[in-house]
């Protein structure tokens with residue numbers, strides 16, 4: 028018997044939301060593994076580009092077509108929160124942007140509203156797991172539903188999935204390189220460019236945002252570090268409690284000096300258990316050229332997990348793009364679909 032579609036409320040229809048919609052509609056035949064996933068939104072919301080509420084279900088291909096043709100949806104008849112509290116749906120797909128200044132809101136309220144109604148929540152937004160992991164994971168457990176965020180760190184690379192597979196293993200610490208913009212800018216400094224030119228190149232190549240401050244000041248890395256510390260070390264922290272130094276103070280001279288000493292500067296994120304608690308930090312660090320981290324260049328990212336019974340384990344992604352990110356959301360949705 029054919030399963031009923033997974034009815035979803037989508038919040039955020041930007042790069043990731045549209046890519047996910049395309050992979051499930053016009054690009055579907057490229058991905059046979061998605062066969063078991065029949066996602067049917069009952070509402071789609073954006074921040075400033077309207078929304079679409081249709082309790083009988085919205086075709087993802089149709090939503091893409093409408094959005095591309097008009098550049099927006101008409102004004103939505105209700106807010107996202109009202110939809111989460113009143114419509115009939117199975118899963119929230121939260122793909123809005125992280126707002127550090129608002130401590131992860133409104134995404135946290137969206138996820139909380141879904142979980143409180145016993146609905147699953149899947150998000151690529153770092154806010155909920157960075158600022159409210161304990162509360163939301165606890166709520167999901169009480170309600171018997173899933174709170175999943177595979178794409179929030181290292182795009183779709185299955186690191187949280189790996190964590191859940193490590194039965195009986197205690198993770199004692201982690202380190203990694205998670206921010207593409209800073210990693211790219213540091214390699215350009217090494218090639219002799221100024222910080223300004225390196226940032227401009229990153230923007231031209233589509234790595235960096237128009238406002239790259241969140242990356243350069245280490246906030247994006249701190250948000251990812253907080254999520255990993257919360258998930259792997261039960262830290263109960265948020266990005267403001269991660270000791271953070273970005274790369275704005277790093278000069279071409281620092282990079283050249285490190286290079287002359289057989290080292291390379293990388294923005295390293297770390298979390299470790301200490302004195303009954305957990306510490307987490309993000310800071311530019313000199314790594315020796317024969318260390319694995321020195322080879323993490325371009326768009327690559329890497330996670331090193333220290334564990335009590337095995338490892339250290341390494342997970343590396345070589346050159347992720349939007350498809351990887353959307354695939355993480357789709358992997359989470361398949362977990363939800365399989366749990367029904």
Ligand SMILES: NC(=O)c1ccc[n+]([C@@H]2O[C@H](COP(=O)([O-])OP(=O)(O)OC[C@H]3O[C@@H](n4cnc5c(N)ncnc54)[C@H](OP(=O)(O)O)[C@@H]3O)[C@@H](O)[C@H]2O)c1
Pocket residue numbers: 038039040041042043044072073074075076077107122123124125133151152153178179180182348349352
């Ligand atoms: N792009 C990647 O490769 C990548 C990788 C990993 C994780 N992520 C995360 O995935 C999420 C989506 O990324 P993206 O690249 O798709 O971002 P994006 O292109 O900027 O799209 C964000 C979407 O969220 C909507 N939005 C913003 N604030 C909202 C609010 N308060 N309520 C409802 N909708 C809101 C935006 O609507 P308006 O445009 O109308 O404001 C837009 O539709 C982000 O949290 C990002 O950090 C992205």
